[in-house]
Amino acid sequence: MIAHANKPKTFFVKILRQDGPGKPSYWERFELDYEPELNVISVLQKIAAKAKTANGQKTTPVCWDCGCLEEVCGACTMVINCKVRQSCSALVDKLLEDGREIELRPMTKFPVVRDLFVDRSRMFNALKKVKAWIPVDGYYDLGPGPKQSRDAQEMAYPLSECMTCGCCVEACPQYSKIELLQHSGESKDAYEARKTEVFNRNFVGPAAISQVALFNLNPTGKMIASERLDALTEEGGIQVCGNAQNCVAVCPKKIPLTMSIARMGRETTFNTLRKWFDRRGDSKH
Numbered sequence: 512m513i514a515h516a517n518k519p520k521t522f523f524v525k526i527l528r529q530d531g532p533g534k535p536s537y538w539e540r541f542e543l544d545y546e547p548e549l550n551v552i553s554v555l556q557k558i559a560a561k562a563k564t565a566n567g568q569k570t571t572p573v574c575w576d577c578g579c580l581e582e583v584c585g586a587c588t589m590v591i592n593c594k595v596r597q598s599c600s601a602l603v604d605k606l607l608e609d610g611r612e613i614e615l616r617p618m619t620k621f622p623v624v625r626d627l628f629v630d631r632s633r634m635f636n637a638l639k640k641v642k643a644w645i646p647v648d649g650y651y652d653l654g655p656g657p658k659q660s661r662d663a664q665e666m667a668y669p670l671s672e673c674m675t676c677g678c679c680v681e682a683c684p685q686y687s688k689i690e691l692l693q694h695s696g697e698s699k700d701a702y703e704a705r706k707t708e709v710f711n712r713n714f715v716g717p718a719a720i721s722q723v724a725l726f727n728l729n730p731t732g733k734m735i736a737s738e739r740l741d742a743l744t745e746e747g748g749i750q751v752c753g754n755a756q757n758c759v760a761v762c763p764k765k766i767p768l769t770m771s772i773a774r775m776g777r778e779t780t781f782n783t784l785r786k787w788f789d790r791r792g793d794s795k796h
């Protein structure tokens with residue numbers, strides 16, 4: 512916390528702005544009156560309402576994404592003073608301990624929609640690719656499901672806290688930005704299909720690998736464990752991970768990502784070997 516005597520009267524916020532997908536980015540600087548206990552979202556609300564830069568020029572309201580405001584949805588993730596984190600839990604008093612300016616940039620691994628608002632759809636596509644759900648074949652009463660052991664519950668709970676925020680992929684050297692713009696004359700469906708095809712060929716990222724670990728631990732989810740492991744063995748799968756371990760260091764939920772990656776690495780190997788032996792067994796009959 513800033514000591515009472517050291518409170519600045521005003522502080523500056525420098526924002527890397529972009530007017531739309533594929534457009535050039537530019538910096539704008541804003542000056543705000545200091546108030547105690549602000550978070551970065553409340554600062555952005557003040558900047559958007561004022562829409563005037565520090566040198567008095569009128570500008571457009573800054574755009575950002577947010578939802579829960581309590582570090583649960585992951586939507587407000589951005590790069591704040593060079594560190595990827597959620598803006599709803601980033602406190603101004605703490606950020607100003609190192610100076611009178613706060614720097615905000617959009618995450619660099621996702622296409623910018625506008626300003627600090629990025630398109631994380633590649634992460635949701637990865638969850639679809641690895642089938643990160645429990646398959647049920649209807650909504651009628653199926654009776655009690657199989658029980659999960661206490662050990663499995665304790666292993667699964669931390670993995671279930673993932674909010675698809677993107678911090679892990681922002682830090683991952685193996686995860687490169689993919690930005691595909693819609694061609695003129697290309698239909699929305701064709702554009703979405705082209706994006707899905709490219710996303711599926713590129714690295715799924717640590718969060719999706721960890722979700723395979725979570726759903727394969729579930730007694731009902733296990734039914735399609737092999738399909739999830741197959742998805743992790745395809746192009747863009749777990750073999751792309753270079754084990755740099757940056758992901759685990761930045762996860763705000765402290766998810767043991769490298770443990771998940773190591774476990775899924777072993778399981779994908781067993782899965783491939785088991786299928787190979789099954790095929791050999793079949794061909795002998």
Ligand code: SF4
Binds near residue numbers: 675679721761763765
């Ligand atoms: S694993 Fe952690 S850093 Fe990655 S998306 Fe989930 S919550 Fe965010």
Ligand code: SF4
Binds near residue numbers: 752756759
């Ligand atoms: S351990 Fe793998 S997934 Fe995590 S940052 Fe390194 S390369 Fe990326």
Ligand code: FES
Binds near residue numbers: 597
């Ligand atoms: S608004 Fe949901 S995590 Fe910040």
